[in-house]
Amino acid sequence: MFALTQGLRRAVQTRPNGISTSFAGRRRTWQRTEDRVSRVASALSALGVRRGDRVAILAFNSDFYLELMYALPWLGAVMVPLNTRLAAPEIEYILNDSGAVAMFVDTGMSHHLKALDGRTPALREVVWLDDLAAPEGLLRYEDLTSYEAVDDAGAHDDDLAGLFYTGGTTGRSKGVMLTHTNLVVNALNGVAGMGFDADTAYLHSGAMFHLADGASTFGVTLSGGRHAFVPRFEPMEVLLTIQTEKVTHAQFVPTMINMLVNHDRFAEFDIGTLSFILYGASPMPEGVLRKAIEAMPHVRLMHGYGMTEASPIVTLLDPRYTVLDGPFAGRLKSCGQAVLACEVRIVDADRVEVPRGTTGELAVRGANIMKGYWNKPAETQAVLEDGWYYSGDGAYMDEEGFVFVVDRLKDMIISGGENVYSAEVENAISTIPGVAEVAVIGVPDERWGERVHAIVVPKQGWALTADAVMEHCRGQIAGYKCPRSVDFRDTPLPLSGAGKILKRELREPYWQGFTRGVN
Numbered sequence: 001m002f003a004l005t006q007g008l009r010r011a012v013q014t015r016p017n018g019i020s021t022s023f024a025g026r027r028r029t030w031q032r033t034e035d036r037v038s039r040v041a042s043a044l045s046a047l048g049v050r051r052g053d054r055v056a057i058l059a060f061n062s063d064f065y066l067e068l069m070y071a072l073p074w075l076g077a078v079m080v081p082l083n084t085r086l087a088a089p090e091i092e093y094i095l096n097d098s099g100a101v102a103m104f105v106d107t108g109m110s111h112h113l114k115a116l117d118g119r120t121p122a123l124r125e126v127v128w129l130d131d132l133a134a135p136e137g138l139l140r141y142e143d144l145t146s147y148e149a150v151d152d153a154g155a156h157d158d159d160l161a162g163l164f165y166t167g168g169t170t171g172r173s174k175g176v177m178l179t180h181t182n183l184v185v186n187a188l189n190g191v192a193g194m195g196f197d198a199d200t201a202y203l204h205s206g207a208m209f210h211l212a213d214g215a216s217t218f219g220v221t222l223s224g225g226r227h228a229f230v231p232r233f234e235p236m237e238v239l240l241t242i243q244t245e246k247v248t249h250a251q252f253v254p255t256m257i258n259m260l261v262n263h264d265r266f267a268e269f270d271i272g273t274l275s276f277i278l279y280g281a282s283p284m285p286e287g288v289l290r291k292a293i294e295a296m297p298h299v300r301l302m303h304g305y306g307m308t309e310a311s312p313i314v315t316l317l318d319p320r321y322t323v324l325d326g327p328f329a330g331r332l333k334s335c336g337q338a339v340l341a342c343e344v345r346i347v348d349a350d351r352v353e354v355p356r357g358t359t360g361e362l363a364v365r366g367a368n369i370m371k372g373y374w375n376k377p378a379e380t381q382a383v384l385e386d387g388w389y390y391s392g393d394g395a396y397m398d399e400e401g402f403v404f405v406v407d408r409l410k411d412m413i414i415s416g417g418e419n420v421y422s423a424e425v426e427n428a429i430s431t432i433p434g435v436a437e438v439a440v441i442g443v444p445d446e447r448w449g450e451r452v453h454a455i456v457v458p459k460q461g462w463a464l465t466a467d468a469v470m471e472h473c474r475g476q477i478a479g480y481k482c483p484r485s486v487d488f489r490d491t492p493l494p495l496s497g498a499g500k501i502l503k504r505e506l507r508e509p510y511w512q513g514f515t516r517g518v519n
Contacts, residue, residue, distance in 0.1 A: 001156050001157060002180050002181040002185065003073070003155065003156035004069075004070065004155075004180055004183055005037075005073050007187065007221045007222035008221055009034070010222060010224070011222070011224040012031055012033075012034045016031040017029050017030075018224055019226045020032070020226065021066060021067075021228075022226065022227070022229070022245050023228070024131060028063065030224065033067060036071075036145045037067050037070045037074055038074060038150055039145045039147045039149050039150075040068065040071035041072075041074040042149060042150040043144035043145075043147040044075055044102070045150065046147060047102065047139075048125075049101060049102055049125075051075065051077065052077070052078065052160065053102075054077070054098045054099055054101065055080060055100060055101065055104070056080040056081075056102070056103040056123075057080065057103070057104045057129070058084065058091065058103060058104065058105045058109045059105060059108070059109055059129045059130075060108050060207075060231040060232050061207065061208045061229045061231050061232065063227070064104075064129050064130075064141050065129070065208050066208070066229075068104060068129070068141075069217065073155055073161055073180065074152050076153035078160050078162060079161065079162040080094070080098050080162070080163045080165070081210075082094060083207070083209050083478065084209060084232075085418070085478045085480050086477075087475070087476060087478055087479075088112050089477075090477060091116065092115075092120060094165050095116070095123060096121075097172075098165075100120070101123065101124050102123065102126070102127065105129060106128070107130050108231070113126065113135075127139045128140045155180060157180055157181050158181060159179060160177055160371065161180045161183055163176065163177060163178075164211055166307075166309075166419060167421035167481075174373040175373060175375070176308045176309055176374075177370055177371040177372050179371055182367065183214075184218065185311070185366065186215065186310075186311035186312065186313055186368045187217075187218035187221075187222050188340075189219075189340055189342065189368065190216055191223055193302075193313070194219070194249065194276065196216070196220050196223040196249070197223050198223060198224040198225060199248065200223060200225030200226065201228060201246055201247045201248045201249070202220045202225055202226070202227055202228065202248070202249045202250070203229075203230070203241060203247040204217070204230070205241075205251070205256070206251050206252065206256075206417075211306075211308050211311065211312040212253075212312065215251070215306065216249065216278065225249075228245040228247055233252075233256055235260050235263045236263070239260065239266065239269040239271065242269065242271045243269045243270050243271060247273060248273055248274060248275050249274075250276070250277050252277060252278075253279060254279055254284045255416050255448060255449070257277065257284075257288055261291045261296070262291065266295065274298075276319075277296075277300070277302070279301060279302070280304040280306070280335075280417075284332070285446075286332075289324060290324060293323075293324070301319055302316055303316070303336055305336060305405065308370075309370045309383070309391075310366075310369055310370070311368040311369075313339050313342070313368070314338065314339065314342055315335050315338055316336045316337070317334055317402075331402060334402040335405055336403065337402055338401065338403075341366050341367060342368060343364070343365040344362065344363070344397070344401075344403060345397075346358065346360040346362055346397050346403075347361050351363070351385065351388075356397055356398060356399050357396055357397075358396055359396045359407070361393070361409055362391045362393045362394070363388045363389065363390050364391060370389070372384065392408065393408055393410075394407030395407075411423065411503065413451075413452055414449060414450055415445070415450050416447075416449065416480065420442075420452055422439075422440040422503075424481055425440040425452060425454065425483060426440050428476040428481075429454055429469060429472070429483075432468070434458055434462030435456055435464070436457045436460075437456070437457035437492060437493050438454060438455065439454070439501050439503060440452060440454050440455075440483065441455065441503055441507050443507070443510040445484075451485065452481065452482065453486070454483040454486045454487070455488075455506055456469060456486060458490075464488065466483075466486035469483065470482055470484075493506070494506070
């Protein structure tokens, strides 16, 4: 049987007095954490949350957030972590699409409450997930911990554990349905691949709504390790927390690593306990890697590749290959080999496996693969077949099973570790008066790997500016999705014979001199 709460119970059984969480000057043991989890689950039940109900979380990182990630499955409810960078219309859509009956929100996200008021009919309760005083009329999270403890409801295996929303090629986010089995198998893959044990102290510096951080969350608990938190990534606070909490494991995107090792006060901090960093979402630039190795010679660096639909880990690159010199140096551009409980293959357009070294679509099979997209059977059917998930990533595999991602068959940009679907940005820009045509592509960016770039054809007689396009987008979509640069052209966008915009043709001038068309 696979159940998220089993990992919590194991931590209590094996390390009842071990420290579970460290945040805001307070520490709790695993025994105390389990008690609080069961009480919060009891309170939610008293508020009318039932097994299978969806409950949203819109907050920055904290020990409360972690407790909630276990209290909801303890009750048999479904967590819906919300991206804190989304705009109010995007949050509204997810709340309504998921049918969330309750939402937890903190001070940093409370500005959305006014915009959402009256626009989410299924939402019955909003709970304040913060140490600060709650606005009038809102329950405080800490108040929920005073309820009588209840037994675990027993959700497990194929029961839905979470809806994790990811961007959509049609412009609407899709709720990825992940079960208890999906998330527990991913946790086991993480334990085996990243070496979590009872001595692990893991830093949550990446956003907890994101499965990049979730790749480790449940595995650390299962091992009886310790969770430390910063509300969000800020170099000084991260370095200080690593030092004071004696952090051993962390997860960063390459941009974050660059910000840390190049910080002018980096050398002031003792980060000698840090022994492992998982990085992903984009390849490690050679200059950043060289600086990281020089600044942190004791730290093992591991590249991870995955996607929300795979819970998320698919491949890991052993730290021995994260080097610039020596016999293993050529593997650096690979995202690694399949994790233990995951099968990977490269297929052609007919979904037939291709010979090693041949580029095709990367497909994944395993108990970590999603149940499907929430209320989207057609989209689910398009990517799931005979247990295989077809990722939309163009890749090849060498003779030893190392995977190299070289292109994206789906229209997606990865900027600073966040997925941006072009259709979402194009939909926003298309509503600007004076826009005749628009195409959004990813172009190389030294800091972010890729940046969102818009190509706009104005209507005849209209004068548009890049600033106006970017400002309009900021009111419609999350800031990280907004174009960082805009080009205008007075000729129509190039089309295929089927009438589709030829984005490869549009991207080509920007990617000249690069060995592949994605970063």
